[in-house]
Amino acid sequence: MEEELNKALQQRKSVNALRQLSVENDLIDFCSNDYLGFARDGELKIQIKESNLSGYQNFIGSTGSRLLTGNSTFLEELEQQIATFHNAESGLIFNSGYDANIGLFSSIAKRGDTIIYDELVHASIRDGIRLSHAHSFSFAHNDLNSLKDKLQKARGQVVVAVESIYSMDGDAAPLQELAVLCKQYNASIVVDEAHAAGIFGKTGEGLVSELGLEEAVFARVITFGKALGCHGAAVLGSQVLRSYLINFSRSFIYTTAMPVHSQISIKNSYDKMSESENIVLKFSHLVNLFKQKVELLDLNGYIESKSAVHCILIPGNDRVKEVANYVQSKGFDVRPILSPTVPEGKERIRICLHLFNTESEIDGMLKAVKEKQ
Numbered sequence: 001m002e003e004e005l006n007k008a009l010q011q012r013k014s015v016n017a018l019r020q021l022s023v024e025n026d027l028i029d030f031c032s033n034d035y036l037g038f039a040r041d042g043e044l045k046i047q048i049k050e051s052n053l054s055g056y057q058n059f060i061g062s063t064g065s066r067l068l069t070g071n072s073t074f075l076e077e078l079e080q081q082i083a084t085f086h087n088a089e090s091g092l093i094f095n096s097g098y099d100a101n102i103g104l105f106s107s108i109a110k111r112g113d114t115i116i117y118d119e120l121v122h123a124s125i126r127d128g129i130r131l132s133h134a135h136s137f138s139f140a141h142n143d144l145n146s147l148k149d150k151l152q153k154a155r156g157q158v159v160v161a162v163e164s165i166y167s168m169d170g171d172a173a174p175l176q177e178l179a180v181l182c183k184q185y186n187a188s189i190v191v192d193e194a195h196a197a198g199i200f201g202k203t204g205e206g207l208v209s210e211l212g213l214e215e216a217v218f219a220r221v222i223t224f225g226k227a228l229g230c231h232g233a234a235v236l237g238s239q240v241l242r243s244y245l246i247n248f249s250r251s252f253i254y255t256t257a258m259p260v261h262s263q264i265s266i267k268n269s270y271d272k273m274s275e276s277e278n279i280v281l282k283f284s285h286l287v288n289l290f291k292q293k294v295e296l297l298d299l300n301g302y303i304e305s306k307s308a309v310h311c312i313l314i315p316g317n318d319r320v321k322e323v324a325n326y327v328q329s330k331g332f333d334v335r336p337i338l339s340p341t342v343p344e345g346k347e348r349i350r351i352c353l354h355l356f357n358t359e360s361e362i363d364g365m366l367k368a369v370k371e372k373q
Ligand SMILES: Cc1ncc(COP(=O)(O)O)c(C=O)c1O
Pocket: 096, 097, 098, 099, 101, 122, 124, 163, 167, 192, 194, 195, 223, 224, 225, 231, 232, 233
């Protein structure tokens, strides 16, 4: 077995695509998912620490799965708070976005049904689809004609899976047009809002809410590990969907509920987001500033985005690594995204913007990219 594993590792190494863990550094952060700075927010830390803990909330762990001892009034009220915030009927918390997508897609579509997914959806959606017994087809990224073609071939109940903001490109799905098309074909849309929550909507509700499409989508997945600065996720939808997942979603049923500290952190992050004034507006100003600078520098290969995620294509694993190393040597933490994570030829520098990034940091980082491009 070791020999076989080593062969696979050597193969990765030979194309300069070996993944390795790295520990924290003191470079300026242009790569974490902490878009709003909540994970490092001093006030939030104090609030979490000083949360009025009593009874169950004093526990370190949740002590069991949700169906046994891991449930609580606190957790159910938190789910309702999250659902209300996002203008949904109900919410169900999962231990991560990965778990939420696995548990949702593997359970809602059955043998004889069809799941159609954008070719760029996250690995967790793909894995969830694989675990279901449904037929599945991908459609070309953001291409409504390609989706229509697949809808015409679909059988049984039909689910269409998209991300409102795509994690590797930062671009947005054409949600309004998708909603119209899916209605025509009686297909249920599931939108993963991992990179849109906290960034779009009046106070960070996400892109579905910003566009007023809450009723048009069947389910949304909101993750807490990005703009909310915590960990975990929720599936939003109807009460029926919530009950169904409690009964049939294996990544919800067969696991210990998240630790109480995480639940309290999520509550405090939602309270902060509800109370923060103009946080979405401030973020969109930052994005505009960034885009003006990209244009001024005339950077090649920029993928159009209005989100927190921005990419500059630099084809080839060797080349993109070289550019990323150079930008890092200038003090800025940007990461290369290599094939096979993205298709060959689409390797890129992925830049994540944060409310705490200053204009001069953005200038310095982009100039460094330009120097080496
Ligand atoms: C679009 C998308 N969905 C789901 C996930 C998984 O979320 P989590 O990190 O909470 O498991 C991610 C994060 O990597 C993501 O980018």
